[in-house]
Amino acid sequence: MNGEHAWKPFRETVDAPMERARAWKEQTGGKVIGHLLPDVPEEIIHAAGALPTAVEGAGTQGTQAQAHIPGYTCSHAMGAIEQGMRHDLDILDGMIIPYVCDTTRNLFHIWNHCFPNKSNEFLRLPKRLDYPGAAEYLKAEFSRLADSLCNITGRPRDDEDLAASIALYDRSRAALRNAYRKQREQPAVWTSERVQTLFKSAAKAPREDHLRWMEALPWDEQSQDAMQRVPIYVRGKVWDPPGILDLFDKIGLLVVEDEMTTGYRGVATDAGSDGDPIDVLVRRHLSLTPYTGYHQQPDKLVSGFLERVQGSGAQGVIFLNPKFCEAAGFDTPDFQKALENAGIPSLVLESSSRGVSLEQIRVRVEAFREMIAEDLP
Amino acid sequence: MQPIQALKHLKTITAQYFSSAHMAKRNNKAIVYLNVFTPVELFYALDMVPVYPENHAAIIGARKMSQEVSPAAENLGYSMDLCSYPRCDIGSFVMRLSPTWGLPKPDLLVGSNGQCGTITKWFEVLSRMYEVPMVLIDVPHSGNGERDPAAERYVRSQLEDLVGVAEGISGNSLDQDKFKETIRISQEASRLWTRMLELGTADPAPMTVFDQFVAMFPIVSQRGTQEAVDFYSELVNELEERVANKVGALDNERYRLFWDNLPIWPELRPLSSFLGERGAGLVASIYTWAWSRLGVGEDDPFADWTEQYLYTFNFHMSKRIDMYVELAKRYNLHGFLYHSNRSCKYISQDIPEVRAAVTERTGIPGVILEADHNDPRLYTVASLERQIDSFLDLLAQKR
Ligand code: SF4
Numbered sequence: 001m002n003g004e005h006a007w008k009p010f011r012e013t014v015d016a017p018m019e020r021a022r023a024w025k026e027q028t029g030g031k032v033i034g035h036l037l038p039d040v041p042e043e044i045i046h047a048a049g050a051l052p053t054a055v056e057g058a059g060t061q062g063t064q065a066q067a068h069i070p071g072y073t074c075s076h077a078m079g080a081i082e083q084g085m086r087h088d089l090d091i092l093d094g095m096i097i098p099y100v101c102d103t104t105r106n107l108f109h110i111w112n113h114c115f116p117n118k119s120n121e122f123l124r125l126p127k128r129l130d131y132p133g134a135a136e137y138l139k140a141e142f143s144r145l146a147d148s149l150c151n152i153t154g155r156p157r158d159d160e161d162l163a164a165s166i167a168l169y170d171r172s173r174a175a176l177r178n179a180y181r182k183q184r185e186q187p188a189v190w191t192s193e194r195v196q197t198l199f200k201s202a203a204k205a206p207r208e209d210h211l212r213w214m215e216a217l218p219w220d221e222q223s224q225d226a227m228q229r230v231p232i233y234v235r236g237k238v239w240d241p242p243g244i245l246d247l248f249d250k251i252g253l254l255v256v257e258d259e260m261t262t263g264y265r266g267v268a269t270d271a272g273s274d275g276d277p278i279d280v281l282v283r284r285h286l287s288l289t290p291y292t293g294y295h296q297q298p299d300k301l302v303s304g305f306l307e308r309v310q311g312s313g314a315q316g317v318i319f320l321n322p323k324f325c326e327a328a329g330f331d332t333p334d335f336q337k338a339l340e341n342a343g344i345p346s347l348v349l350e351s352s353s354r355g356v357s358l359e360q361i362r363v364r365v366e367a368f369r370e371m372i373a374e375d376l377p
Numbered sequence: 378m379q380p381i382q383a384l385k386h387l388k389t390i391t392a393q394y395f396s397s398a399h400m401a402k403r404n405n406k407a408i409v410y411l412n413v414f415t416p417v418e419l420f421y422a423l424d425m426v427p428v429y430p431e432n433h434a435a436i437i438g439a440r441k442m443s444q445e446v447s448p449a450a451e452n453l454g455y456s457m458d459l460c461s462y463p464r465c466d467i468g469s470f471v472m473r474l475s476p477t478w479g480l481p482k483p484d485l486l487v488g489s490n491g492q493c494g495t496i497t498k499w500f501e502v503l504s505r506m507y508e509v510p511m512v513l514i515d516v517p518h519s520g521n522g523e524r525d526p527a528a529e530r531y532v533r534s535q536l537e538d539l540v541g542v543a544e545g546i547s548g549n550s551l552d553q554d555k556f557k558e559t560i561r562i563s564q565e566a567s568r569l570w571t572r573m574l575e576l577g578t579a580d581p582a583p584m585t586v587f588d589q590f591v592a593m594f595p596i597v598s599q600r601g602t603q604e605a606v607d608f609y610s611e612l613v614n615e616l617e618e619r620v621a622n623k624v625g626a627l628d629n630e631r632y633r634l635f636w637d638n639l640p641i642w643p644e645l646r647p648l649s650s651f652l653g654e655r656g657a658g659l660v661a662s663i664y665t666w667a668w669s670r671l672g673v674g675e676d677d678p679f680a681d682w683t684e685q686y687l688y689t690f691n692f693h694m695s696k697r698i699d700m701y702v703e704l705a706k707r708y709n710l711h712g713f714l715y716h717s718n719r720s721c722k723y724i725s726q727d728i729p730e731v732r733a734a735v736t737e738r739t740g741i742p743g744v745i746l747e748a749d750h751n752d753p754r755l756y757t758v759a760s761l762e763r764q765i766d767s768f769l770d771l772l773a774q775k776r
């Protein structure tokens with residue numbers, strides 16, 4: 001496989017993820033388990049013999065969800081309900097909703113009311129990341145999830161299965177990290193949009209297939225890049241509005257690092273194989289870049305962010321803040337202030353497909369690029 | 378409508394509380410900022426002064442100052458989509474404009490996310506602003522309130538560790554006798570508060586929820602002090618007398634209604650008169666109920682706090698529905714007013730489902746009022762009144 005052809009299975013998965021899940025289900029007779037972002041350990045779902053498939057609500061248009069959840073809800077949660085109401089998620093046998101904020105907490109209950117026939121799980125993630133007891137608690141919670149999933153699939157719980165799933169996901173993360181590196185080195189071929197298609201599809205396709213497809217990518221293809229690209233760092237949840245990465249590519253912004261749950265953050269850290277597989281997953285979780293809903297000592301949250309930005313070599317930062325997200329909304333002003341003090345320009349974009357057009361965003365992003373480009377040597 | 382005499386003391390109680398909070402530093406007392414589901418008794422026993430930023434923000438709202446101060450927070454980048462309490466609090470700090478002469482600078486911040494996630498982020502901002510440490514009590518509620526031994530250990534250990542932190546900041550070590558005494562006083566205040574709420578079941582109700590909102594200050598800020606106990610004793614006595622003499626809060630109580638969610642602080646008076654004139658009495662509310670049952674035992678207060686934070690105050694949707702169905706019976710309710718509070722996603726997002734389920738189970742209708750608890754720029758009173766009027770018409774037809 002080479003050229004456009006090699007990218008095809010990834011695009012197909014992203015365009016019709018539930019079709020991919022249906023095909024897998026027909027073939028294997030296994031269960032398909034949806035999970036909302038962020039940080040549901042896919043390895044545990046995989047080890048239980050099910051297909052994990054990430055549900056991204058952002059970018060979903062519609063009017064049916066409004067009868068169940070008010071309009072002042074982030075599009076991530078609202079979109080998940082909308083997809084459920086219009087039967088896009090019928091293939092799911094279960095859904096795992098992580099407790100990362102008040103919205104996902106409420107969403108779990110609303111979801112359960114709307115879709116009582118699915119096996120729904122509420123994953124209670126600890127928020128106090130730097131408290132020693134969080135690890136012990138999370139271990140119990142991940143074990144509870146593993147038991148619950150094995151109950152759904154009927155497969156007995158087995159540490160070796162889990163260790164094998166972790167190894168598979170680590171291999172996949174390594175491949176995705178390579179792709180991300182390529183994005184920096186060969187941005188004309190490995191465009192942000194393409195690379196993110198790899199990331200997005202990884203969370204939806206059977207991971208073994210995905211890894212195989214990735215091996216067939218044109219890793220050695222070289223191409224001259226005529227464009228002068230400005231390196232940026234992005235903080236946010238998911239790439240919303242749809243088309244935002246294509247916009248970055250076209251106007252010459254190069255994402256060198258990001259904290260998106262569907263982006264680099266998700267692959268930056270491997271789990272490893274050192275010890276009990278649940279412990280390994282707990283360690284990985286606690287070393288991830290803190291999601292906005294989590295807590296650390298408040299000055300460390302800001303200084304840690306600044307260090308990551310400075311370490312990335314980015315010339316500017318874009319915040320893709322989901323509208324109505326309290327956590328991101330309260331984090332951003334101090335994060336921006338720290339950047340300003342360090343002489344790093346930043347731009348806040350409210351990401352919500354409701355009411356904001358890509359054209360409006362384009363104007364602001366172009367102006368931002370011009371401003372940073374002026375400062376470049 | 379005869380005003381409740383005991384409520385007249387509130388002005389003095391509030392003024393005294395804030396002036397002694399402002400004097401704390403001079404009296405060598407450390408100040409701790411808290412929210413509701415935190416062990417206030419511990420801090421009183423350590424001679425610290427607890428301060429509640431939410432309370433400050435509510436007073437800003439009730440005094441109609443939100444529109445003045447909140448834009449200052451918005452100018453810093455805190456969007457109008459965020460909870461208006463922190464916006465008002467931060468804006469007031471920036472503008473140095475406050476009905477309570479501001480809040481004294483804290484030495485420690487202790488917040489619990491058993492209430493909402495916003496508190497965590499708000500306190501993080503305050504911690505950076507004042508450059509003081511923050512402790513989060515992380516309460517991972519289980520979905521439908523199932524017991525979770527790992528979560529119990531996690532919450533309890535955080536509470537136990539808090540003692541050392543607070544001792545360090547206050548410079549005092551915890552005196553067990555004083556601790557027990559504070560717990561006893563706090564328990565008594567909590568018992569009286571709950572009694573006050575229960576008196577609302579009388580026909581006619583001796584007090585409206587509007588007055589309960591006004592009476593909240595001591596149970597929020599002063600649980601664990603004799604002032605709170607004295608105030609609620611007098612209030613409960615007066616209400617019991619009213620019940621015995623069948624004196625109602627309204628001259629003509631035609632409808633008994635439930636208020637869901639926080640009050641709309643800037644509109645307490647207009648909404649109270651509007652409903653009162655129509656014989657519609659608010660007799661119960663989830664918000665005031667949330668402050669009941671906060672007392673703990675002396676034997677193992679850490680176990681009791683853990684139990685409360687993880688289970689008692691896990692107001693998940695099915696629990697809320699069960700609770701409303703039960704309250705509908707106990708308070709003989711005719712209707713539910715659901716305040717869909719744009720600020721408080723935590724307690725508002727499941728309202729459509731709650732309303733549908735409660736009406737299905739009880740046959741009692743409810744209306745959803747879109748507003749905000751502290752920011753008058755996000756609703757209009759005229760539209761709220763229109764909605765309430767048509768709801769009351771519906772209730773009249775049902776009769
Ligand atoms: S943290 Fe923010 S974006 Fe994520 S689900 Fe909660 S409200 Fe939505």
Ligand code: SF4
Pocket residue numbers: 431460461462492493494495496639720721722723724750
């Ligand atoms: S109003 Fe709601 S969101 Fe705001 S601080 Fe209170 S509980 Fe939290």
